[in-house]
Amino acid sequence: MRAGKGRKIKFVGLAHGETSSGIVQRIEDYRKVADELGALLVVDAVATLAGIPLNVAKQGIDICFSGSQKAISAPPGMAPITVNTRVEEAMQARKEPVRSWYFDLTSAMNYWGKERLYHHTPPITLIYAMREALRAVLEEGLEARWERHARNQQALIAGVEAMGLELFVSNAADRLVTVTAINIPAGIEDGKVRRQLLDEFNIEIAGGLGPIKGKIWRVGLMGYSCQETNILLFLAALEKTLHDQGFRLPAGAGVAAAIQNYQHSAQPVAVGARK
Amino acid sequence: MRAGKGRKIKFVGLAHGETSSGIVQRIEDYRKVADELGALLVVDAVATLAGIPLNVAKQGIDICFSGSQKAISAPPGMAPITVNTRVEEAMQARKEPVRSWYFDLTSAMNYWGKERLYHHTPPITLIYAMREALRAVLEEGLEARWERHARNQQALIAGVEAMGLELFVSNAADRLVTVTAINIPAGIEDGKVRRQLLDEFNIEIAGGLGPIKGKIWRVGLMGYSCQETNILLFLAALEKTLHDQGFRLPAGAGVAAAIQNYQHSAQPVAVGARK
Known part of the structure; x- marks a missing residue:
């Protein structure tokens, strides 16, 4: 340029x-x-x-x-x-x-x-x-697909915030719906958490790059993978993993907040389910 | 360069x-x-x-x-x-x-x-x-694969020459085993033959490019497609097509020459057949 x-x-x-x-x-x-x-x-x-x-x-x-x-x-x-x-x-x-x-x-x-x-x-x-x-x-419809992505991210955000975690992007309007960046809490080792999520739950999330390496996690929610099943499983798996790594957090709060968020938005539909 | x-x-x-x-x-x-x-x-x-x-x-x-x-x-x-x-x-x-x-x-x-x-x-x-x-x-073995390609081209060449056609590359040592170029006989229309081969037999061969457009056909024999079944079917289909297009050729000569050629070389094995 x-x-x-x-x-x-x-x-x-x-x-x-x-x-x-x-x-x-x-x-x-x-x-x-x-x-x-x-x-x-x-x-x-x-x-x-x-x-x-x-x-x-x-x-x-x-x-x-x-x-x-x-x-x-x-x-x-x-x-x-x-x-x-x-x-x-x-x-x-x-x-x-x-x-x-x-x-x-x-x-x-x-x-x-x-x-x-x-x-x-x-x-x-x-x-x-x-x-x-x-x-x-x-078949899903482009607008319905956009709404699905937004809805699932809202549930994810409600969940991680209820667990006491903070988002990397503080201004909600600047947040990318398809990738949610979460600040890694002080004292928690990036690699250990990501390794446990992968080994124990077959869930892969990304780390930070360059100056924010080790400081954030990045959770991708795109297309087929962006669905309620994955949000709830991820929040449950993250709670278990963080707990194992010594992070104190309110038991069950993440999943509960996500469920409540879904209940206040339009009913989520399983991806690929017939309407 | x-x-x-x-x-x-x-x-x-x-x-x-x-x-x-x-x-x-x-x-x-x-x-x-x-x-x-x-x-x-x-x-x-x-x-x-x-x-x-x-x-x-x-x-x-x-x-x-x-x-x-x-x-x-x-x-x-x-x-x-x-x-x-x-x-x-x-x-x-x-x-x-x-x-x-x-x-x-x-x-x-x-x-x-x-x-x-x-x-x-x-x-x-x-x-x-x-x-x-x-x-x-x-599984086939690289050398066995090279031999298969050479053997099938030899049968193809025996067949097209027995039909009264000529190869574009006169010096045998210069011929590419995987693509055989055949001169289009005088009075025969390139496009009509290729169209009939495709429509009637689902066989696609290529035409010439640039200055030799309309003057040669190019028959590819590569990998899975390079097998006895395809050689014999192609020769039979080409005979029928050339005959329909008004080219006079000795009946059955192409297929017969290819079969004879196979009988004088090592026994062909169907691709993918268990040894």
């Missing part, structure tokens, strides 16, 4: 869902900056597409890409991408050819043209899987 | 199996040229790995890559690659960072280092499939 002497900034980019900290970015703020600079807006929606509200056209996103394996819940190995006509024009106007064959959209786009020029052998098994995953997204 | 003023040629590259023409390249000739230039040798073994003899270390290949979906017969979506220490050193000595995140081996190789630094989410379902495909390669 840094512009050299007299060089124009061409792109403004952001991660919609900042998974390293559990923060959601406000796309509109970046759109304003991009407009001031006359730049294109690139949005990484890997952790957000099909999990929280996103409207590529309405939000003025020029390039938007995501991953197959997060809230879409298809196998990993694909990255959906969309570009608008402004980007197409910018690509056509390039003087220097793209250096990467793999990610040369100018060449890949010929595949959709009249000539149907072959760019690469498509990963057909993954494409079948993606189609099925998108069918499941449509 | 073109060197500018005073610039050193760093790489010599070739496609081991030239699928556009059905020609096998002699790696040793390119190795000599690379040695004279003090350059690294890059071999594209997409169409050859696990189909014809290839020995990366003995043949002095510095960088060798292939595809998952050809003679290995795993699903498409992966490209196995190997680089030697000379290449590792060249990568470490780069002054300009690699521009492509996706194909930045300097970054991907950290994943195998002590830090196990995360580079990308691996396509796990494809990796399971690749493991199973490689298990099948080992």
